[in-house]
Amino acid sequence: MKSQRIAVAGGTGGIGQHVVDGLLEVKEKYSLHIIVLSRSASADLSFAGSSAPVIAVDYSDxxxxxxxxxxxxxDTVLSTLSSHDPETFMTIQSNLLTAALNVPSVHRFSPSEYTHDSEALAESIPFLSTKVAIYEPLRKVKAERGSSFEFTSFQTGAFMNYFALGNPKPDGAKALGHLAPFPFVLDLKNRKADIPGDGQRRMVFTAAEDAGKFIAAVTQLDKWEERSIMKSDWLTFNEIVDMAKDLVGPIDVQYNTLEDITARIGGSPPSMANLYLFIYQAIIKGDYEQKRPFNVNDSVDVKPISMKEFLTKWWA
Incomplete structure (x- = not known):
């Protein structure tokens, strides 16, 4: 039950556009039909010699x-939708699923995940609770339809692209790919590291470009598991800092306890501005611990970039 006719919702920017890039790279190889759903029409998206039309839809309908x-x-709908407003996000993704389930040809759906595991993190990171709402209806449909319907959540860990934020090279802005800037742990431009905990917990990191390639490859698997877990690398913040020191020189490292992070949050409600601090709390508490195998890496032929290769590319 491989995917052949794929719609990417929210694919005109962010991780969604990396997913589109990954699909376009193999479009000819697998004879794929790809469309990109967007709130507004725009020019076709092109990558690796292939293109996909951008079609305007009303996500409220x-x-x-x-x-x-x-x-x-x-036959396959990949959601990469996002919104800073929790209610809006849950509504538009629910509408997308409703639409998909009403189309007889659709047999695969992927919700907008692209993190560690929102169900494991929702208690620590309230913002991620908006991603959890979709899983109950998905599991219900799966139970009702059996093998005629599949869904998977693409779990990427953190995007290593953020560690190139502020890169001074002439093409340094390209290091983020299509992602929006998100200051996270390392500020190598200013040689600083703001580390949650003692820096010894292993974290999963994926380059956004690798994520696109992994996801494209997963669409060509005969069977989907409920979780599609991938990585470009898996290592501690201390290991990353040591790699970075070899490239940029001494780094001012600040380690933060759970109490430190709680004090920095203060009484502020969860928001995009302080999201990283809630992520820090979850890391310190061990909520980001990787407990399941990297089933995507084990199932597809994609060679990801390592953290050392990524840092060297942008900071050497």
Whole structure:
């Protein structure tokens, strides 16, 4: 039950565009039909000599989405939707799923995950609770439809691209790829590290470009597992700092206890501005511990970039 006709919702920027890039890279190889759903129409997206049309839909109206999915005989819907407003995000992703389930040709759906495991992190990171809501209806549909319907959550860990933020090279801005800037732990431009805990916990990191390639490869698997877990590398912050020192010189390292982070949050409610601090808390408490195997790495032929290779590329 491989994917052939794929719709990427929210694929005009962020991790969504990396997913589109990954699909376009193998479009000819697998004879894929790819469309990108967006709130507004724009020029086709092109990558690696292939392109995909961007089609405007109204995410507040599931029938608008359903019409496009039907017209294109889509069999796989990949959600990369995002919104700073929790209610908006849950509503538009729910509408996307409703539309997909009403189209007979759709047999695969992937919710917008692209983190460690939102179900494991939701208690520590309230913002991620918005991602959890979709899993109950997905599991219900899976139970009802059996082998005729599959879903998977793509779990990437943290994007290593953020460690190149502020890169001074002429093409340094390209290090982020399509991702928006997100200051996280390392500020190598200013040779600083703001580390949660003692820096000894291992973390999963994936380059956004690798994530796109991994996800494209997973669409060509005959069977999907409920979780698709991938990595470019898996190491501690202390190991990363040691690598970075060899490239940029001495780094001012600040270690933070759970009490330190709690004090920095203060009475502020969760928001995008302090999201990283809630992530720090979860890391210190061990919520980011990788307990499941990297089933994507074990199942597809993608050679990811290592952290050392990534840092060397942008900071050497």
């Amino acid at each position: 599931s029938t608008s989405i359903e019409k496009v999915l039907r017209e294109n005989q889509i």
